[in-house]
Amino acid sequence: MNIKIIAILISLIWMGNSARKDTIQLWTIGDSTMANKKAEVFPETGWGQVLHQFFDDGVKIHNHARNGRSTKSFIDEGRWQIVLDSLKPGDFVFIQFGHNDEKIKDSTRYTVPFGSYSDNLKRFVTESREKGATPILLTPIVRRKFDAKGKLLDTHKDYPVAMRQVAKELNVPLIDMEKLTRKMIQSMGPEKAKELYVWTPPTKRYPEGRHDDTHLKVKGAQAVASLAAEALKKLSLGLSKHVVAQRPVVGLDNWFNREHNKAGKLYHYTWTDTLNSGYSQLGDIFKAKGAELRTIGQAPTAAELGYLDVYIIVDPDTTSENPQPNYISKEDIQSITNWVKNGGVLLLMANDGPNCEFTHLNQLAGKFGIHFIPETLNPVINHKWEMGAETNLPNHPLFKGVKKIYMKEVAGIKISQSAHPVLTDGKDILMAETTFGKGKVLAVGDPWLYNEYIGNSRLPKSFENRKAAHNLVNYLLDEVNQ
Structure with missing residues (x-):
């Protein structure tokens, strides 16, 4: 040998x-x-x-x-x-x-x-x-x-x-x-x-x-x-x-977003993807705060959701990303809305117009008074980072101590019912939130905090996405503890 x-x-x-x-x-x-x-x-x-x-x-x-x-x-x-x-x-x-x-x-x-x-x-x-x-x-x-x-x-x-x-x-x-x-x-x-x-x-x-x-x-x-x-x-x-205090369980969807790379492996917005396309750095922040991470690689049934405190759905697949996408169904919507009503914390993150399956995502989001618009706000050309800069940040837990974040190619949001805006840019709503029963829903028009933009490996140091990522984690986990 x-x-x-x-x-x-x-x-x-x-x-x-x-x-x-x-x-x-x-x-x-x-x-x-x-x-x-x-x-x-x-x-x-x-x-x-x-x-x-x-x-x-x-x-x-x-x-x-x-x-x-x-x-x-x-x-x-x-x-x-x-x-x-x-x-x-x-x-x-x-x-x-x-x-x-x-x-x-x-x-x-x-x-x-x-x-x-x-x-x-x-x-x-x-x-x-x-x-x-x-x-x-x-x-x-x-x-x-x-x-x-x-x-x-x-x-x-x-x-x-x-x-x-x-x-x-x-x-x-x-x-x-x-x-x-x-x-x-x-x-x-x-x-x-x-x-x-x-x-x-x-x-x-x-x-x-x-x-x-x-x-x-x-x-x-x-x-x-x-x-x-x-x-x-x-x-x-x-x-x-x-022995530790009870660890909150954070589940990241890998059913509606289920892309494979050229090698046939799952990637893109997953806990295990350590490249620019993944959420491994966000996962590390969750773990540092004491959370347990789960990947939800099947339909979100009541049993699957029943052990989660936070559920994150990011950028559901289009047919160009996945030849056989798993669309959000009526049964999925029923399970998710019941779970939120009973105290679950849901984070919905869309993407810009051509890169997200909006029809079924909006059928879910609509239950909470939220509707993603298939458009592309904040387009960035080459490395002109400031085109994606958001500096008019509100007094909200997501932006505590943060002066500037980067959001590139974002879907806008319309709101109704009890939903209200969190982050706006002129007349455009980029983030919204609502209380639903005992639970909470936060909607963001972009995958936003994946590895490529969570730190400053590419972005200029003036952008504070990593600090915003810590705030996001605290926000979600604080909602669990309320």
Whole structure:
């Protein structure tokens, strides 16, 4: 084999091992209250599914929790062996079981609290430690079961007690989720607690609605994951140092804008495109502010949007950019408007006349009183940068401390309903915003802050697009927190 090839292979292996060494691997095992859920059961969400929002990038989570599993069935089906074979020194294992161990009529799942249940927990602990990993026991979360007087009922009986006993006997870190969730749900009361559990109105899939007192909605999963993370911070573990406040999730569309370069790879206004055409620098600013980035490479269904705080749609494809564009459909518009109404923050960024698919974009934007005009404002010839200069900047959070920005070849905007202008140039509106239900919409007539114009690699230093990019990120994330 060529010496150069061998050297490259060794380098790749070293980098792979180094990356794993620098990142803590957290493995989670448990039941449906913790498991990842399929889109068709949305908004049902396992708290392990959103746990990543409470850790920095130094932690990678492998959620192996599965619906309907007990300590017994998780072992008998070989699921524990898969996790065990993957464990390396320095890893951590979250262990939460109890809901299905209680099912006395099911011999494939039932365990005795101070017998087989405890034995299985001890096995998880002992075998994790033998692999150099750190096990952490978590008692099962409570069900929403209240008596007539509004007192939360204990449905788990001896199972949390048995786990606490195992933790004490084997000196295992314990996060007492039963106590933590009991306190939270009891304080909310029967009606308010429905906001966390899967109580939903009728749908095509569930014509009678859902009245589920065991499983969580997105909000509930995030609330439970937050409790676990806060409790972990109090433990003297290396993992504890990586706990952060809940990270907002920012999704960038790669469905309506889905261009490929000559090599057949996706590019142009994507987080991963580091060339002038990409949004990697804007993504870096989001990450520096604590946000988690996602690429939305499929239609924006309720399930896809349900885990986002901010959704960005940029310059939907024309047929000249994509022979088979994904146009914004009526179903997409319904999903997006519902999401915004419930508190989502939407950023719509168009482009100049020939380079954007306006018809379907305006069908969406029109729901918010916004209409993009297929025209080209601020045309710039060659490197005459000042032709794209905007200096009459308003007193608005987007332009705090900014004197001049660059906006080249911009679509104008018309507004109606409650929408109002943010940035104007004479009679032309370049940016607009509106409140819609609990959410917010910001519209910009240009892709504006992609890599080429976010800094001063090309632009003269008098332009402050990078500072404006920081302001934009703060503006969007501040809207999430309101």
